[in-house]
Structure formats: C-alpha cells, structure tokens
Amino acid sequence: MEEIKVTNNRFRLDYHLMAKAGWINDPNGFSYFKGYYHMFYQYYPYDSEWGPMHWGHARSKDMIHWETLPIALFPDEKDDGCFSGSAVVYDNKLWLIYTGHHYIDEKKDLFYEDQNLAFSKDGIHFEKYAGNPVLKGPTDNTKHFRDPKVWQENDEFYMVLGSQGDDELGRALLYQSQDLKEWRRVSILAKAKNLKDEGYMWECPDFFRINGQDILLMSPQGLEARGELYRNLNQTGYLLGQLNRKTYELKRGSFEEIDKGHDFYATQTTLTPDGRRVMVAWMNAWDSPMYEKEDGWAGALTIPRELIVKDGKLYQQPVGEMASLRQERIVKEEASGNYQLSRATEFSLETMALGQLFKLSDGEHTLTITREDEKLVLERNTKDGQRSAHITDPVTKLQVFVDASSVEIFVNDGQVTFTERMYWQKAPTLTVQAGSQLEIYRLEENVNRY
Structure with a gap:
C-alpha cells in the first residue's frame, strides 16, 4: 500500500509536531x-x-x-x-x-x-x-x-x-x-x-x-x-x-x-x-x-x-525551551488597536481589564477571549463555538501561541488553558483592549524535519 502525501500546505503547522502525511x-x-x-x-x-x-x-x-x-x-x-x-x-x-x-x-x-x-x-x-x-x-x-x-x-x-x-x-x-x-x-x-x-x-x-x-x-x-x-x-x-x-x-x-x-x-x-x-x-x-x-x-x-x-x-x-523559537520582538508597548501577526507568533498581555481582552481574526474566522464576572469565555464563530472557565482570581496575564492552524492560550501562568485548532485563511490580525501591556514575538517557521 502506498503512503499518502500532503497536497496543500495551507494548514501545515510551523512549530507543532505533525506526521509527514x-x-x-x-x-x-x-x-x-x-x-x-x-x-x-x-x-x-x-x-x-x-x-x-x-x-x-x-x-x-x-x-x-x-x-x-x-x-x-x-x-x-x-x-x-x-x-x-x-x-x-x-x-x-x-x-x-x-x-x-x-x-x-x-x-x-x-x-x-x-x-x-x-x-x-x-x-x-x-x-x-x-x-x-x-x-x-x-x-x-x-x-x-x-x-x-x-x-x-x-x-x-x-x-x-x-x-x-x-x-x-x-x-x-x-x-x-x-x-x-x-x-x-x-x-x-x-x-x-x-x-x-x-x-x-x-x-x-x-x-x-x-x-x-x-x-x-x-x-x-x-x-x-x-x-x-x-x-x-x-x-x-x-x-x-x-x-x-x-x-x-x-x-x-x-x-x-x-x-x-x-x-x-x-x-x-x-x-x-x-x-x-x-x-x-x-x-x-x-x-x-x-x-x-x-x-x-x-x-x-x-x-x-x-x-x-x-x-x-x-x-x-x-x-x-519554547523561547528558542523567538526570532524577533515585534512589539513591546501599551496596546492600542490592531496588530498584524505572522503565521508563527507568540504574544503576551498584562491586563486588569474586564470585557473583551483580545480578538484574533483573519476576516473569516474569529476567536475572542472575554472576562465576564467570574468566568473567562472563549468564543469562535463556529457551531458550538463557546467554551468557558470558572475563575475567581483576577486575570492578569495571558500568553498565546498562534500557528498556521492553531491557538494555545495560557492564562495566569497556566491556571487555565484553552487549546484550539483555527483554520486561518491568512495570518490573523490581533485586536487588544487599550491600556493592556502587549508583547509580540515572531517565531521560527518550518521548525521540524519531515
């Protein structure tokens, strides 16, 4: 039997382990x-x-x-x-x-x-x-x-x-x-x-x-x-x-x-x-x-x-060891507005805000994280798109890893995590609530040898 081959690289991940096909x-x-x-x-x-x-x-x-x-x-x-x-x-x-x-x-x-x-x-x-x-x-x-x-x-x-x-x-x-x-x-x-x-x-x-x-x-x-x-x-x-x-x-x-x-x-x-x-x-x-x-x-x-x-x-x-993927720090500032990300990106937020903490969107697919009372809510614009976590502590830090078809979110140094496959049509844009401290790194691409 002949092994299958990949026919399109659009969703192939840059720094996550996959099979060659x-x-x-x-x-x-x-x-x-x-x-x-x-x-x-x-x-x-x-x-x-x-x-x-x-x-x-x-x-x-x-x-x-x-x-x-x-x-x-x-x-x-x-x-x-x-x-x-x-x-x-x-x-x-x-x-x-x-x-x-x-x-x-x-x-x-x-x-x-x-x-x-x-x-x-x-x-x-x-x-x-x-x-x-x-x-x-x-x-x-x-x-x-x-x-x-x-x-x-x-x-x-x-x-x-x-x-x-x-x-x-x-x-x-x-x-x-x-x-x-x-x-x-x-x-x-x-x-x-x-x-x-x-x-x-x-x-x-x-x-x-x-x-x-x-x-x-x-x-x-x-x-x-x-x-x-x-x-x-x-x-x-x-x-x-x-x-x-x-x-x-x-x-x-x-x-x-x-x-x-x-x-x-x-x-x-x-x-x-x-x-x-x-x-x-x-x-x-x-x-x-x-x-x-x-x-x-x-x-x-x-x-x-x-x-x-x-x-x-x-x-x-x-x-x-994940820090070894950092190629360039793109942003370190008090956030305001929109930021275009690369295919492989890490960003972190320090915030005490309520409401929508950040949004990722490629124009077709959207993922948001929102603080509501004692809940942290993830919403993506798909069927059954909402997931939430009960959290009474203030949400002060988010660390997020974006890849060609995934997002991994770590809240308060890993107190809560969300893991998502997101099938971006192009690298997403990040929207952050004003006043948050934002840091963005461009990460190494095509990391693994297949």
Whole structure:
C-alpha cells in the first residue's frame, strides 16, 4: 500500500509536531534515551482518516525541533492495530509497551485487547518481543483494557492501565513487574464514582508525583455535559490526591478538566533529565472537524507544557525551551488597536481589564477571549463555538501561541488553558483592549524535519 502525501500546505503547522502525511492521534512513548527526547504517536500513513494503528516516531534534542524517524511499530497480520502505550529505558534499551487491538467482529465492534513489548538498542529500529503478549485482560473487566503507562521506581516497574470494570465504570489498574515481561496486578488505583460524572472508560492514564501530590491524569469517556463543564465529546483531566502505599489505592478529590478548549485529548507526560514533568496532548478531539483531511493529513500534537501543582490545582506552562523559537520582538508597548501577526507568533498581555481582552481574526474566522464576572469565555464563530472557565482570581496575564492552524492560550501562568485548532485563511490580525501591556514575538517557521 502506498503512503499518502500532503497536497496543500495551507494548514501545515510551523512549530507543532505533525506526521509527514496521514492521520495521527494520541502521543505515545514520550521519553528520553541516549541524548534525545523521543515522541511516538498513533499513526495511519495510508490515509488522512483513522485506520489500523502504527506508531509514528520523531526525536528531538530540545522538545521543540523534531526530526521524523522511520515508523517504529507496524501492526502484524494477527493484530488490528498497535494502540497507545509508553516507553521506558531498561538494560540500555528503549522499550515500548503498547496495546494490541484485536477484532473478533469489526462490524459489531467486538474486540479484545492485550499488552505487548518492543525494544530497540539504537532508539530507531524496533523489534517486537517474541513472548508477546505480556499481559492479558483480567476476568473482572470488559473488552476495554488499554493505554499502558510504565515507569520505574527504585528497582521495580509500575504500569497504570485504562480499563472498564465489569460494572461498566472507568478505572485505572496498577501493575508491578521486575523485568517488564511478567506483571502482577497490585490494585485498582482509582475508579469512577458514577457514570455521568466520571465516565464508563478511562483512556490514556498517567500517574506521577509533583511537590508531594500524587496525580492521575486520564481521558474519561461518557461524562455528561453540565453547564460550562464537559462540553466536548470526551474530556481530559486529573485526580489529585495521595497514594496509600500499603493498599496502592489513590485517596483523591474530584475530577478536574485540564484544558477548556475544543481540541485537546489523550495526554502523555515524561520526566526530563532535569526533573520537570512535561506533558503533550493530541491537539484535536474525536469530534473536531479536521479540515486538513482534504489536504492529505490530519492531527498534530500540542506544544510541550511543564506541569506544576499550585494551590491544590495542576498548572501548565509552556516549557522554557519554547523561547528558542523567538526570532524577533515585534512589539513591546501599551496596546492600542490592531496588530498584524505572522503565521508563527507568540504574544503576551498584562491586563486588569474586564470585557473583551483580545480578538484574533483573519476576516473569516474569529476567536475572542472575554472576562465576564467570574468566568473567562472563549468564543469562535463556529457551531458550538463557546467554551468557558470558572475563575475567581483576577486575570492578569495571558500568553498565546498562534500557528498556521492553531491557538494555545495560557492564562495566569497556566491556571487555565484553552487549546484550539483555527483554520486561518491568512495570518490573523490581533485586536487588544487599550491600556493592556502587549508583547509580540515572531517565531521560527518550518521548525521540524519531515
């Protein structure tokens, strides 16, 4: 089968990671090995629609400038897809832990899932482990059993897995291993309290500790929209609490959405060599329109974001390495009126204003951010275009990254974020309320090597 090619570059992003062509969704295997950050992603290279999943692969010295590598994993004949997973360094090799997805009857959506290994000595060429699968689904589970995230703690490996219990509620299972090949179940780390508030399946779980707080990051399916909450088809968010080290159960608070935009799903984190917890996500959602499909590609990943716990909440900030993209400071002044942006732009606002804080428009597509009482409202001129976040603190700072078909907004150093795909017909114009302090940078274009 011949790989698809991009036919039009109009929406191709300048500094976000994409595939060279074809479909991508979840980031996988975010890791650091032999001097490079590695990023894998769910990939179908033969069409701009979803198909049997491969693992696409790129590497970077700085998490910003990526070099595309050969496809790391192909589905076997007996597999219907290499679904999401993670990577860990062990025995001087890079190990991939992924879900094998096997259809019994695709038309009836009957399938089963198991967990598998592949490894590489050079971080480029991967070999599947001959003893696969290394873990099959438990008896108290439905068919949903996927997205392993593995980490090493002392001399042991732990794996958190997304699962649906036989009560048809979402949950995260915790497993333990000495060698990545034999696993024993330790606990149900956490499970949904009920269907409408916490969902029927938890995808892409990730478990880590920041500043003494244990955090379970995941993407629950089946939450009911409630006011300004849960407005997308599926959500991504976190549970914050403390792990009981005897029972391995998480004593936790309520589910919190991590991003309030239209186009954010399926996160994965890594721990950098200098100790930062960095997250990326699929910069789309299953109900996103993805107009780039007609150009031979679909999907991209967010910029990398450092996670911080502050005031009992998870904050996310652009990693410091993003500053390396700045080519020229265009503006630093008290704002007044309109500013023409370039394709790749970063701007920041310092303001105490109410009302409309800024507007981006190319004449056809518009995005605004407005402060209303204790809400921050994002509006774009599309169907179901409004999203909002409850925020009682003053909104004093906004940092915004604009690319050829995306906008990422960080409010108050990451207290609130909005992630959006915006299909600009030309570089947008920025309109800012007078009196705000404005800074604009032109960013590097065509950053990644495909």
